[in-house]
Amino acid sequence: MALYTVLVVLSLLPLLEAQNPEQANITIGEPITNETLSWLSDKWFFIGAAFRKLEYSQAIQTMQTEFFYLTTDLINDTIELRESLTISDQCVYNSTHLGFQRENGTFSKYEGGVETFADLIVLKKHGAIMLAFDLKDEKKRGLSLYAKKPDITPELREVFQKAVKDVGMDESEIIFVDWKKDKCGQQEKTQLELEKETKKDP
Numbered sequence: 001m002a003l004y005t006v007l008v009v010l011s012l013l014p015l016l017e018a019q020n021p022e023q024a025n026i027t028i029g030e031p032i033t034n035e036t037l038s039w040l041s042d043k044w045f046f047i048g049a050a051f052r053k054l055e056y057s058q059a060i061q062t063m064q065t066e067f068f069y070l071t072t073d074l075i076n077d078t079i080e081l082r083e084s085l086t087i088s089d090q091c092v093y094n095s096t097h098l099g100f101q102r103e104n105g106t107f108s109k110y111e112g113g114v115e116t117f118a119d120l121i122v123l124k125k126h127g128a129i130m131l132a133f134d135l136k137d138e139k140k141r142g143l144s145l146y147a148k149k150p151d152i153t154p155e156l157r158e159v160f161q162k163a164v165k166d167v168g169m170d171e172s173e174i175i176f177v178d179w180k181k182d183k184c185g186q187q188e189k190t191q192l193e194l195e196k197e198t199k200k201d202p
């Protein structure tokens with residue numbers, strides 16, 4: 001989830017520094033480069049999140065799995081998001097456009113006439129990204145993790161757990177996705193095979 005319910009964000013860097021002088025790994029507000037945008041254009045798996053905002057924490061409890069494709073448009077500075085969610089053992093598709101702000105590294109989304117923001121945190125080494133939501137608000141803050149592979153490495157798990165603590169939440173607030181519950185992957189595979197077959201036939 002999360003990407004489709006993106007929200008208000010802050011520049012948390014001062015906050016993080018104040019709370020955790022030794023923590024230097026979560027950097028928010030880094031500009032987004034073309035190189036990063038090309039790297040973002042890929043298939044992503046939702047790995048887990050810690051959300052205090054009620055509507056988000058409820059959404060991730062209803063949602064079993066989510067993977068999505070991002071297609072970045074470097075001319076118009078938009079990102080197409082095509083998601084496949086498993087909800088109540090059913091696969092649901094959705095697509096939308098997100099905005100991004102290169103200069104301060106935020107994603108944004110218009111929903112119901114309101115533009116909301118999330119900070120993008122790039123973990124290239126781990127093939128992963130995090131989105132940070134409302135970190136300055138103790139009651140609404142959230143951090144979500146997405147990776148290019150559904151299985152999380154122990155290192156990435158540790159990085160995420162540490163990040164959650166660094167932004168002032170508890171490890172126990174993290175919900176990890178159970179990919180055994182996914183209903184969309186097989187469906188997508190079948191679909192791709194069908195498309196291949198169709199292309200083969202003149």
Ligand SMILES: *[C@@H]1O[C@H](CO)[C@@H](O)[C@H](O)[C@H]1NC(C)=O
Pocket residue numbers: 009010011101104106117
């Ligand atoms: C990031 O930049 C956009 C566009 O200039 C602005 O609307 C938004 O408020 C900025 N966000 C932060 C957290 O500075």
Ligand SMILES: *[C@@H]1O[C@H](CO)[C@@H](O)[C@H](O)[C@H]1NC(C)=O
Pocket residue numbers: 034074075
């Ligand atoms: C990023 O890519 C766009 C589209 O190709 C191009 O117009 C722009 O100059 C690039 N920016 C940089 C900093 O390379």
Ligand SMILES: *[C@@H]1O[C@H](CO)[C@@H](O)[C@H](O)[C@H]1NC(C)=O
Pocket residue numbers: 073075076
């Ligand atoms: C950018 O937006 C314009 C106007 O909406 C559209 O015509 C154009 O196709 C878009 N560019 C890309 C690369 O999608």
Ligand SMILES: *[C@@H]1O[C@H](CO)[C@@H](O)[C@H](O)[C@H]1NC(C)=O
Pocket residue numbers: 004085092094095096111
């Ligand atoms: C699909 O996307 C729209 C627009 O972002 C959103 O309002 C709606 O709740 C989404 N549906 C699901 C099932 O995620």
Ligand SMILES: *[C@@H]1O[C@H](CO)[C@@H](O)[C@H](O)[C@H]1NC(C)=O
Pocket residue numbers: 024025158159162
């Ligand atoms: C933080 O960064 C330092 C230096 O790059 C690295 O040694 C350390 O392992 C990182 N910590 C985490 C939790 O990623």
